[in-house]
Amino acid sequence: MAANVASGNAKQAGKRAGREVAGSRWFHWFCRAGLAARGVIYLVVGWLALQIGLGDGGGAQADKKGAMQAIAEKPGGTVLLWLVVIGFFGLATWRFAEAAFGQPVADGHKATKRLASFGRGVFYTAGFIGMLGFVLGQGGQSGNAQSKSFTAKAMAEPGGRWLVLAVGLGFVGWGIGNIVGAARRKFLQKLNTHEMSPQVAKAVKVVGVVGRASRGLVFGAVGVFLAHAAITFDPGKAKGLDATLREFAKTPAGPWLLVAVAAGVLTFGVYSFCEARWRKVEAARSAPAGAAQSR
Structure with a gap:
């Protein structure tokens, strides 16, 4: 009994x-x-994708690794890379804190919100690990190679095909959620809009709608390719961010659709800086009455 009390x-x-x-x-x-x-990462990825759409990509990969390489080639790039790596560790830690204590929104203590924060924490942790490996000279695979490798390894295991399908559908659902949330301006609930002037608030709203919808479109498309790979049992059909972006140029709209999507990715990069300034990052202070039962 005493041991249980001490543990509690x-x-x-x-x-x-x-x-x-x-x-x-x-x-x-x-x-x-x-x-x-x-x-920073989304600005660089968007810029690389824009160059590809305009026919001046120079063989660069419009994904996280390509962005890291582009940064490394600039003066002071190594220092900036370390700052980005540390920053992604901060993103992961923040999301895990939300999973533990709740998001700073009205329904932030709901299990679905906390689970979503945990999932984002895992996502950013993976990004942090990959970036750390790059900075430490371990290189790493491109996003396209990683996607195919993950799909192939998963499908080789019992039930792996269904895991890949679930991950793909998860990305599709996340993408649709971003697009719907952008259209409904739900992201404004997570910003300290009272600290903005009316003009700034209007600008942030536009940047948020365009940027978040574009991000949702891109990652929803990544999920479609993953799901297609699972359904056809063909890991080669899985695509990373770079290959997914290039697919937009193969539509009837041609390279100009990729240019438009790249502009949207750039816009999300700008919106990320708006979040850096006005996002509510504090954990929920306390659970509302009855929250324990709802969990």
């Missing part, structure tokens, strides 16, 4: 300590630095 007290103390860290000013700045780092 230790858990409560640990939770209080975690909440104090998540509520500290330095942690909030750490989260905002991560959002800025995300903005």
Whole structure:
């Protein structure tokens, strides 16, 4: 009995300590630095995709690895790469804090919200690990190669085909959710809009709608290719970010559709900096009455 009480007290103390860290000013700045780092990556990826659409890609890959390579080639690139890597670690930590304590929105304590934060934490952790490996000289595969490799390995395992299908449908659902959320301006609930002037608020709204919808379109398309690979049992049909973006140029609209999508990705990069300034990054303070039952 005493052991159970001691264990319960230790858990409560640990939770209080975690909440104090998540509520500290330095942690909030750490989260905002991560959002800025995300903005850097999307700006570079969007720029690379734009160059591809205009026929001047020069063989560059419009994905995370291509963005890292482009940054590394610039003066002071190594320092910026380390800042981006640290920033992505901040993104992952922030999302895990939301999973533990809830999002700072009206229904942030709901299990679905916390699970979504946990999933994003895993996503950003994977990004952090890949970027860290690149900076440490381990290179790594392009997004296209990673997608095909993951699909092939997963399909080789019992039930792996269904896992790939689930991941693909998850990306599709996430993409659709981003597009719908952008159209309904739901992202504004996560911003401190009261700190903006009316003119700035209008600009952020436009940038958010265009950027988030474009991001949803791109990652929804990534999910479609993953699902197609699972359905046809052909890992070669899976595509990473770069290959997915290039597919837009193969539509009847031609390269100009890729140019438009690239402009949308660039816009999301700009929106990420808006989030770095105005996003609500603090963890939810306390669970509302009855929240324990709803979890």
